[in-house]
Amino acid sequence: xxxxxxxxxxxxxxxxxxxxxxxxxxxxxxxxxxxxxxxxxxxxxxxxxxxxxxxxxxxxxxxxxxxxxxxxxxxxxxxxxxxxxxxxxxxxxxxxxxxxxxxxxxxxxxxxxxxxxxxxxxxxxxxxxxxxxxxxxxxxxxxxxxxxxxxxxxxxxxxxxxxxxxxxxxxxxxxxxxxxxxxxxxxxxxxxxxxxxxxxxxxxxxxxxxxxxxxxxxxxxxxxxxxxxxxxxxxxxxxxxxxxxxxxxxxxxxxxxxxxxxxxxxxxxxxxxxxxxxxxxxxxxxxxxxxxxxxxxxxxxxxxxxxxxxxxxxxxxxxxxxxxxxxxxxxxxxxxxxxxxxxxxxxxxxxxxxxxxxxxxxxxxxxxxxxxxxxx
Amino acid sequence: xxxxxxxxxxxxxxxxxxxxxxxxxxxxxxxxxxxxxxxxxxxxxxxxxxxxxxxxxxxxxxxxxxxxxxxxxxxxxxxxxxxxxxxxxxxxxxxxxxxxxxxxxx
Numbered sequence: 001x002x003x004x005x006x007x008x009x010x011x012x013x014x015x016x017x018x019x020x021x022x023x024x025x026x027x028x029x030x031x032x033x034x035x036x037x038x039x040x041x042x043x044x045x046x047x048x049x050x051x052x053x054x055x056x057x058x059x060x061x062x063x064x065x066x067x068x069x070x071x072x073x074x075x076x077x078x079x080x081x082x083x084x085x086x087x088x089x090x091x092x093x094x095x096x097x098x099x100x101x102x103x104x105x106x107x108x109x110x111x112x113x114x115x116x117x118x119x120x121x122x123x124x125x126x127x128x129x130x131x132x133x134x135x136x137x138x139x140x141x142x143x144x145x146x147x148x149x150x151x152x153x154x155x156x157x158x159x160x161x162x163x164x165x166x167x168x169x170x171x172x173x174x175x176x177x178x179x180x181x182x183x184x185x186x187x188x189x190x191x192x193x194x195x196x197x198x199x200x201x202x203x204x205x206x207x208x209x210x211x212x213x214x215x216x217x218x219x220x221x222x223x224x225x226x227x228x229x230x231x232x233x234x235x236x237x238x239x240x241x242x243x244x245x246x247x248x249x250x251x252x253x254x255x256x257x258x259x260x261x262x263x264x265x266x267x268x269x270x271x272x273x274x275x276x277x278x279x280x281x282x283x284x285x286x287x288x289x290x291x292x293x294x295x296x297x298x299x300x301x302x303x304x305x306x307x308x309x310x311x312x313x314x315x316x317x318x319x320x321x322x323x324x325x326x327x328x329x330x331x332x333x334x335x336x337x338x339x340x341x342x343x344x345x346x347x348x349x350x351x352x353x354x355x356x357x358x359x360x361x362x363x364x365x366x367x368x369x370x371x372x373x374x375x376x
Numbered sequence: 377x378x379x380x381x382x383x384x385x386x387x388x389x390x391x392x393x394x395x396x397x398x399x400x401x402x403x404x405x406x407x408x409x410x411x412x413x414x415x416x417x418x419x420x421x422x423x424x425x426x427x428x429x430x431x432x433x434x435x436x437x438x439x440x441x442x443x444x445x446x447x448x449x450x451x452x453x454x455x456x457x458x459x460x461x462x463x464x465x466x467x468x469x470x471x472x473x474x475x476x477x478x479x480x481x482x
Contacts, residue, residue, distance in 0.1 A: 007415075008415035008462060009415060009462060181481070207396070209397070209398060209400070210395060210396045210397040210398035210400070210401075210476060211396065211398075211476055211477070212476055212479075213434075213438060213439040213440060213475075213476055213479070214438050214439075215437065215438045215439045216439055216479070240438075257479065257480055257481070258479045258480055259479065260477075260479065
């Protein structure tokens with residue numbers, strides 16, 4: 001039966017969870033589950049897995065905008081129907097993977113993908129820049145300091161050759177979050193693009209009473225800058241509200257998340273910070289957080305040229321200088337961060353010096369350093 | 377800001393149907409209105425108990441209680457709260473009690 005708004009609990013199905021993934025397996029995956037011997041990257045975007053039964057699975061990885069229409073998904077399904085017996089999968093970086101069980105089926109699939117313009121760019125494997133893990137931005141969220149889809153498109157247009165080739169020392173993961181809630185992977189990515197604010201919130205005393213649980217707004221502040229206050233609203237009535245100590249505020253926007261009457265986004269104030277050097281894998285060195293290297297770049301839609309140039313500059317400096325297998329963070333740690341700033345020609349500012357609680361451990365407690373020349 | 381009329385009373389509500397002025401505008405008519413849109417057939421003493429506890433807690437503390445506190449003070453397990461308010465303690469009970477809309481990553 002269709003949903004009956006008069007009787008919402010009737011015929012209600014709940015707690016059934018996602019369908020079991022095994023139902024969606026291509027036959028070759030089902031038959032060889034847990035039996036894979038080795039794999040190789042045939043060429044950028046094409047993987048080959050060989051099973052102990054001798055079976056082969058070829059995977060073609062294509063870039064995806066993440067934010068897609070049903071039309072796009074139907075087109076992906078059409079391709080999967082035509083070449084892969086109706087099976088397709090998405091990766092954890094939101095690429096699409098088509099799998100076929102014979103080498104002879106690879107080229108027709110690649111030709112088909114290529115015939116659809118640049119809608120399905122093949123790549124994203126090996127030492128490359130794969131897809132950018134990103135967030136909602138101005139498409140859907142209410143706390144962003146920058147856009148997500150727009151910046152990602154501008155950056156990937158510039159780095160496109162690194163998506164379709166494997167010409168880097170190691171893989172370079174790029175991520176974007178549109179505010180420092182950091183939904184996604186910016187805190188642990190080789191190059192991270194992060195939306196930040198630079199102005200304290202404005203308190204709307206007229207609206208705060210019915211909208212906001214004031215103790216939550218106070219407790220949400222990591223620096224204790226939000227204090228309870230009794231103020232007069234615009235009609236002269238005394239109400240309970242909050243006061244923001246602008247000297248203590250670092251514009252994180254947590255209070256706005258908790259209290260809709262404290263907005264802080266600003267066309268000039270909000271923009272982008274760049275962090276580098278994070279990773280999640282345990283290969284060679286352990287996982288690390290990314291570190292702030294560029295404190296502010298303006299929001300310049302639709303192409304964000306400053307951000308694109310900064311990302312490209314960092315990527316190219318790393319690609320030209322790092323050793324094989326060396327991720328951005330490992331490279332920066334080996335040569336020393338002062339050399340990183342010199343080679344990437346990024347001016348070092350006081351904003352990169354940690355001053356939050358456990359900051360001390362991030363300062364230099366040794367005489368070991370290298371002289372650099374780029375800061376006059 | 378939208379308004380809702382129910383049984384001769386007018387309420388200021390936001391796009392999700394929460395009272396924008398909070399408990400200042402709350403009344404029995406509001407409870408009746410929310411009942412009609414939240415899939416609640418009959419308002420029982422158990423519904424009343426949850427609303428009273430939410431309102432008392434909010435007046436005293438300025439925040440809505442955490443779910444565990446609501447369960448502990450009412451004696452209703454979360455399952456029972458969902459049976460009473462199918463949309464849950466936030467969207468259902470807090471709305472009916474005239475508390476502010478839950479915020480954060482919800």
